[in-house]
Amino acid sequence: MNDQHMNDTSQKVQALILTGFGINCEEEYAAAYRLAGAEATIVHLNQVLHGHVSIHDYDILNFPGGFSFGDDLGSGVVLANKLRYRKNAEGRTLLDDIKEFVANGKFVMGICNGFQVLVKLGLLPNLSGNVTPEVTLTHNASGRYEDRWVRLKVNPKSNSPFLRGLDTMEVPVRHGEGRLIISGTDTLTHIEEQALNCLSYTDFDGSPTDVYPHNPNGADLNCAGLTDTTGQVFGLMPHPEAFLSLYNHPDWARRKRLNPGLSEEGDGLRLFRNIVEHVQSQRQTAVSPQEASQFSS
């Protein structure tokens, strides 16, 4: 696939979803993109590392949830190191490619274990631009694996197209190491100033909270998700791909009875629709090489 192909507005938005090594949420992730109108391709990470698949043929690169490398050395650490240090035949790492991918204006998303990978790699929050780890995700304050539904509030100041127009959502979490730790007041201040803490855990009234179990892990800033400064890289601990249909929600029957007109779409789907529509609109406004040459002549 070449650039001309990627600018073709009739071509579906292409989402690449990585799997392998203990990742286990790739099918739901693909379902989310397909429901949002994109084409989703699930590929084993080795296919990319060995050069059989190029991330540059896609619009959105996705790291799903799961237990990559059995969470050995800390969730996401081994996979992040593989991306940073494993070199291909040309001496390039996948991180080199991802940096180029982002510099080309494309999008990266990580859910749960995928978010942990992006944080351990330093792609989030990446305040310095040097892709070195600045914050971490570690064991939940409860000391337990947390498997429950949570409520989230979107930071209205976030610049990320993933979150545009969204305010609150309900989604499940299922993780052991979701507690975001931001050490250093400078880092914390910069994250808050630039609204990179794009999602907060809230109570039933929608107020951000550190109270368990509304906040399932004790994260600093009650933070459930981060973006980088461009808004193109986005990760979150909860699983929006697990709430694509109203019928995924444990309380759907009562809610539907009380409100028969209730949408049958799950809250999580809105996030995928957002990014797919954003890429489509970017293509529509992109100037084709032919148009550009007309302007310059």
Ligand SMILES: NC(=O)CC[C@H](N)C(=O)O
């Ligand atoms: N669902 C997940 O992706 C879990 C992530 C990681 N294995 C943890 O337990 O924290």
